[in-house]
Amino acid sequence: MEETKPNILIVEDDIELAQWMQEYLLNKAFSVAVMHNGEDAVVHIQSHNPDIVILDGMLPGIDGIDVCKVVRPEFTNTIIMVTARDEEIDEVLGLEMGADEYLTKPVRARALLTRIRKHLERQQHASNPSGRVNDIVDVVKQLTFSRLEIDKQTMIVTLRGENIPVTTSEFDLLWILAKQAGQIVSRNDLIKELRGFDYDGFNRSIDLKISRLRKKLGDTSSKSTRIKTIWGKGYLFVKDAW
Secondary structure, three states, rough: OOOOEEEEEEEOOOOHHHHHHHHHHOOOOOEEEEOOHHHHHHHHHHHOOOEEEEOOOOOOOOOOOHHHHHHHHOOOEEEOOOOOOOOOHHHHHHHHHHOOEEEEEEEEHHHHHHHHHHHHHHHHHHHOOOOOOOOOOOOOEEEEOEEEEEOOOOOOOEEOEEOOOOHHHHHHHHHHHHHHHOOOOOOOHHHHHHHOOOOOOOOHHHEEEEEEEHHHHOOOOOOOOEEEEEEOOOEOOOOOOO
């Protein structure tokens, strides 16, 4: 039986850029759909659940940030936001609304492909944890901290008996921190584990994912009790704060 190709949705109103990305990804053996506005993208995401969404920040009608806001409560696969270099505010807002990371224009083919493959690998592991031959198996599969449970096998986070919806990238970040509970983990180490390259001093994606995790875990007081920021060093997951 023929292997199912990963489904990529490109949402981009620049026709030439959208066509270039589509042709490039088709040549890399992906199934690719293209939308040119936010309204169509929302319908497609909700009805087809693509594996990866490549989403332009500036779109006619509903822009990329609003698309994230609308679909993210139910859509747990990867959203990669694409922004112009002078749209730092949109980058931050997009990540806050649920984008997993962002690329700046002009989009580089290798950077795009690397990010897609890394996120697909994580999602495949999430749906079939035992299916990867070369994966390094964690001895620990479940972490429990008072009223918080984190299950690596099912990628389910439970707080006070209720499931907390998290994206694949949010779970990966939480697992890395929780597995090293009581130890400071630097942003550089987090980014190398999650994305495979060194921290450049400006990347905000880790900080914003931490902010989203805190909100979902109810850790939103002025002094966080579960995931602490250690200024100049990184983050500390507290072993038993609650």
